[in-house]
Amino acid sequence: MSFDLKALERIIAEKANASAEKSYTAQLLANGGERAAKKMGEEAVETVIAAIQGDRDELKAESADLLYHLLVVLKAHNISLEEVESVLAERTGQSGLEEKASRGQ
Ligand SMILES: N=c1c2ncn([C@@H]3O[C@H](COP(=O)(O)OP(=O)(O)OP(=O)(O)O)[C@@H](O)[C@H]3O)c2ncn1[C@@H]1O[C@H](COP(=O)(O)O)[C@@H](O)[C@H]1O
Numbered sequence: 639m640s641f642d643l644k645a646l647e648r649i650i651a652e653k654a655n656a657s658a659e660k661s662y663t664a665q666l667l668a669n670g671g672e673r674a675a676k677k678m679g680e681e682a683v684e685t686v687i688a689a690i691q692g693d694r695d696e697l698k699a700e701s702a703d704l705l706y707h708l709l710v711v712l713k714a715h716n717i718s719l720e721e722v723e724s725v726l727a728e729r730t731g732q733s734g735l736e737e738k739a740s741r742g743q
Pocket residue numbers: 649650653660661662663664702703706
């Protein structure tokens with residue numbers, strides 16, 4: 639099975655216009671995504687607790703919840719994963735390297 643955050647981002651985009659009765663994602667995105675943001679906060683706290691307790695299984699599960707809710711929050715603000723990756727790339731100097739490569743330097 640091939641699965642990554644981009645695949646999850648696509649699923650979330652597909653669910654954005656689904657009925658809120660049938661889709662949890664659509665429920666989170668209703669009314670500008672306020673519920674998604676609050677839920678992401680809860681999941682962040684649960685992730686912190688799992689990390690402090692050193693519970694690896696719980697940390698994996700809460701991390702998955704956190705990543706899903708983060709992607710829903712980003713969707714609510716029309717920010718793509720690629721835009722976030724660009725910020726990370728800038729921090730590593732990666733974007734500069736790609737620019738130089740494209741200029742043949
Ligand atoms: N990855 C996820 C995902 N991770 C976590 N969750 C939901 O996030 C919630 C986590 O909240 P909690 O741990 O607090 O559990 P809870 O008490 O049941 O939640 P609440 O009642 O407080 O909302 C649960 O309801 C999980 O089902 C997710 N819901 C959906 N997805 C993905 O989104 C897709 C579309 O889902 P729907 O929008 O529901 O069709 C799914 O196929 C999955 O790929």
